[in-house]
Amino acid sequence: MITFRKSLSLLLAAGLSVSLLAGCGSPDSGTAEGPSATVEIVNKEGFPIVSEPLTLTMMAPDVGIQNWQDMKVMQEMEKLTGIQLKFANAPLDSFETKKNLVFASGEYPDILYAASLTQAEEITYGSQGILLPLEELLPEYAPNVQKILDEHPDIRKSITAPDGHIYSLPRIDLNAVWYRGPLWYNGDFLKALGVKKLPETTEELYTYLKRVKEEDPNGNGKADEIPLESVKIKDIRVWMLGAFGIYDEELYVDDKEQVHFTPLDDAYLEYLKYMNRLWSEDLLDHEAFSQTDEQKKAKGRSNLLALFPDWHAYFTLGGEQSTEDPMFIPIKSDSVEAAAIAKHRGISTGQFAITSSNPAPEASLRWIDYIYTYEGALLFDKGPEGVLWKYTDKDILTKEWLPVPGGGDREEYRATLTPNYGIASPMMVNDDVVKGLKSDFDDWVDKETKEKLVDRGARVPFPALFLTQEEQTEVSGLLSDLRTYVEQMEARFVTGQEPLGNWNNYIETLEKMGGSRVREVYQGAYDRWKES
Template sequence: MKASALWPMIIILTLIITACSNNDEASEEVDEEDLEETTEITAFMPEHDEMNFEENSFTKLMEDEYNIDFEFETTSWDGTAANERRQISLASGDYPDVYYLIPWVDQFSPSDLIRYGKQGVLLPLNDLIEEHAPNLQAVLDEDEEFRAMATAPDGNIYGVPQLVECFHCTWGNKMWLNTSWLDELDLETPETHEEFKETLMAFRDEDPNGNGEQDEIPLSGSTMTQKESIIPFLMNGFIYDDLETRLLIEDGKVDFAANKEEWRDGLEYIRSLYDEGLIDPGAFTQNADAYMQLGNEEPNILGAAPAVHIQLFTDNDNQYDFDALAPLEGPNAAYSSYTHPIEQGATFALTNKASSAAQIKSIQVLDYMFTEEGSLRAFFGEEGEGWKKPEEGDVAINEDVEPIYVDIPEGEDETLRNDNWAASAQYYHPVEFRDGIVQVEDIYTEEGFERRLQEATYLYEDQEPEDVFPYWGVWYGEDVQDEIAELETNILDNVDQSAVRFITGDLSLEDDWDDYIAGLESLGVERYVEINQDAYDKYLENVE
């Protein structure tokens, strides 16, 4: 047998042996005297280059408060390296007591949680939370969506995700339109797909940047994520595009969007823009750097661009030429794509290496971060240094709520403050907390950037269908995880690649559509829907 074939078996055996050898220690009883003594805890965390968790003032605060001596195993904020380090530690059996991770760097996936939970490597947290984490327990009791995301199919919570309800991320596929060009050409803001096409044609033909050259690019995008793709924003006037699964919910039934006639009609409209030279071919190929370079050209040559926020494609003064464009009224709808702000998986997890005292104290540290005081101290740092209380006259970015805090940014020449755990501690930032940040009222300044995103997102808020597929909260049984992963990859890659080929003319909607539909069927689209219907039904049981 080849060594490569033996390696997965070795990993599994190592995990099983390690799990069995540590279960007794993890289940030991603990009394108050144990908690009063100093407990050593090894913690696995991503660490910024300019931070030092050992000397960090928030670390010191938690150590003093809960009688802890932290020993940190750190990685960089590079996602690939962090994931590899975590996987190696688990495979070797040399893993820590506790993980405090960052979702956009690396975290436990739902399948990780089921696998390592079943093996006994990750501990179920239900009882610990109920007994020692009242703030977290209150959130789980009150927020059924968050509870469903955190609870595995067997009823156990093997890890806790960060609750960060980023409002402007929730409707992330925003179209930013060059309104300075609208003013220059004396045009009205387009409200329909046909008006949008007419606007792009004017951008192409009438030299809105005034340099005497026909160098304007009416519409571009990027392949960074689906939120920077031109397709969902335009498709949402024909049929709902959820960015992630291409699934629909109709009367409780899961269906697939990308094989419908409405999807074909949407592609036909986008192709008409491409045929007119209104879409930059780079929209289907360019990465983040190329997108930024395009948006920063001087004079400005870009007419419209999709992105979560504007500084993904321009970070010079060109950014002040753009404003968000509301969803366009298409022949069937004017939807916006909804993305749940919380990413399923877990950033906090306890292993069977943790003593009973370490388990309790680790969950107490987490619970502190599920308070407003803890959120401010753990993420922003010391009061007066990283944040301050609002003053009379301060206005929150959501003007309907009372202001909660003022972020104090670091100066250009200031080194990173070593007084917080940064994104590793961003556990409880509900929308009410984020709405309460104070910023200047001039949105066309760097200091008013968050307010600008807030106001832009109001145009998209609640414009999705009444029922959408909750891909952020469904769990797949262990028996179908490999199958659904393969189906999802093959089907969605085919949808994305075929969409571009239809738009650019490499495929014909007249001659090749039926072959495209047959290809989806051969890839198992019916089975894809079937598995997701089962997952959706179980999800509904968890949130009711």
């Protein structure tokens, strides 16, 4: 298949430079023409993908452990596909800034990988022709992605812009549950206090935290225990909000399909009252609004924390994996029949996109489509066979771990093999990938997740959806100021700097700043999404 992009020779003959054309296109026609170094032959099936050498540039966030060109996974992909990638990556913590600069520069990488493009970015740069529409190419060049979209129309709805185009592909994990990292109890504290049943209500949790403060569960003779820990409140907020029937800190849909802007909810006031109560009695760490994750971990390793957030408890407490530090059960207040438990959407949008600079969009789609298969997901998640794992029975896809080369931590070594570490790599997460590789600890975490979240009614708070360009412009402007104000006032209400009696004044300010308009716009967008 000869690509439909113009060759560089034609562009030069027209007296146009590549840099001037980068990002130019015809939004009305839904296509964007970019330069091509050569006329490429793209094979629709099998490998290699291209019959002639092809080099593409890729931009992605980098966690800083291994240069991507030295990763075995990327080397294997080059051998398999015939496509060489040149990487223009940026550190993870500064990637958003680099991404914005690149879009502003007019000089684009061919591929954006794990870029976490927002819907606003997709609409803006898609309408300008900088991001290529993909939907017409998917059936021929990404059949695995196409099959997923055919089988899961909600995913297609969530990645389709208002103009009908698909500008990016998501990371898909239909079994994902965790909306935020869980909270964990320090099992040693539970044993020291003789706790046999975990708290399930706000009052039961208050009573437990009070006991931690007063009864010296770490046994050092000092009142140095920290009952509830957090890093800037964000990591515990959704769990505490759930006690009052709120699914998300900003937007959620209730059982009547009405959209809520959380900071306007009366239930949000009840959350603030509860958090202020914990703060005023020193049950919530007074450094919770300001400290770093490393400061939190230092307290955990000093055995000071009773209840805290993290991906796993041992990440904070130190030591080995343990099944003795149980997951938090979402609590409920007297005002609701059950806790509101937020569940992951199952997709992370905006993770793979092709720009107008790309000389071979078809080949690029074939490259990424492989990662949406079992074999591709296995390669990107665990690395090549024979390094960290091997098959024990390939017919039924069971595997076992191999010793880590040179010893050391398996996850740290895996991070040198694959980019699928610490970022939202575009792929379809496949259960068969981990068949035979799960540890007893992994099984225990799955069991805790099922019993304490899934079985208790966890659901998605709000779908991934697009606003129109006009709506996005309006809402982005409103939310920029609203978020800053809400964050400041939350801290003031919780710490008592602002009396809770000033709630009505706070609501009046939110209304003047456009809080109700945000809710109204998202209600309309949700109704469109539901009916599309």
